[in-house]
Amino acid sequence: MANGFVTNEPNRFFSQGFILEDFVGADDTMGTQELIERLNEALGWELRAVNMYAHYAANIQGIHRLQLDPMFNGEATESLAHADVVRRAIVKLGGVPVTERNPHPIVHTTEFKAMLERSLETETKAAEVYANIIQLVEKVGDQEMYDAIEQIYLAELRSLEDLRLILA
Ligand SMILES: [Fe+2]
Ligand SMILES: [Fe+2]
Numbered sequence: 001m002a003n004g005f006v007t008n009e010p011n012r013f014f015s016q017g018f019i020l021e022d023f024v025g026a027d028d029t030m031g032t033q034e035l036i037e038r039l040n041e042a043l044g045w046e047l048r049a050v051n052m053y054a055h056y057a058a059n060i061q062g063i064h065r066l067q068l069d070p071m072f073n074g075e076a077t078e079s080l081a082h083a084d085v086v087r088r089a090i091v092k093l094g095g096v097p098v099t100e101r102n103p104h105p106i107v108h109t110t111e112f113k114a115m116l117e118r119s120l121e122t123e124t125k126a127a128e129v130y131a132n133i134i135q136l137v138e139k140v141g142d143q144e145m146y147d148a149i150e151q152i153y154l155a156e157l158r159s160l161e162d163l164r165l166i167l168a
Helices: 002-015 018-023 026-059 065-092 112-140 143-166
Strands: none
Touching (some): 065 112, 065 143, 112 143
C-alpha cells in the first residue's frame, strides 16, 4: 500500500500537467496571463460605464434631457456590448471574467455639465486601457480577437472626441 502510493505520485503530478505548464511555452503563458488581466481591467470599466451612463440617462434634467437621455442610453448599451466581447475574449483565453465593476466612484448629479465631465473621464480611461490591450492582443496573434478589440478601441476614441467637442 505504501509502495503503491510512492510509485503513483510522479504520474499524478505529470498527468495534472504541472511539468508541462512550468517548462513549455512559458513566454506565451505570461503574455496570455497579462492580456487576461488587462481585459479584466477593461471589463471592470465597461461594467462601471453601463451603470454610470444608465444612471445619468435616468437623472438628466432640463432642456438637455432631450439629447442627453438618448446619448447616455446609447453609451450604456454600447458599454454592455463591449463588456460582452471582452468577457468572451477572456473565456477564450482560458481566464475567468470579473463580475464586479471597477470601484471608481459614480458621482450622482442632475447637472448636465458634471455628467459630461464624468463621461469624458470614463472614455479617456477606456481609450487608455484598450490602447494597451491592442498591443498585447497583437502579440498573442488571434486575428479575430484583434479585430473585435480594435473596433471597441475605435468606438472609445469616437466617444472621447465627441465629448471633447461637446465640452469645448
Ligand atoms: Fe466601451
Ligand atoms: Fe465608451
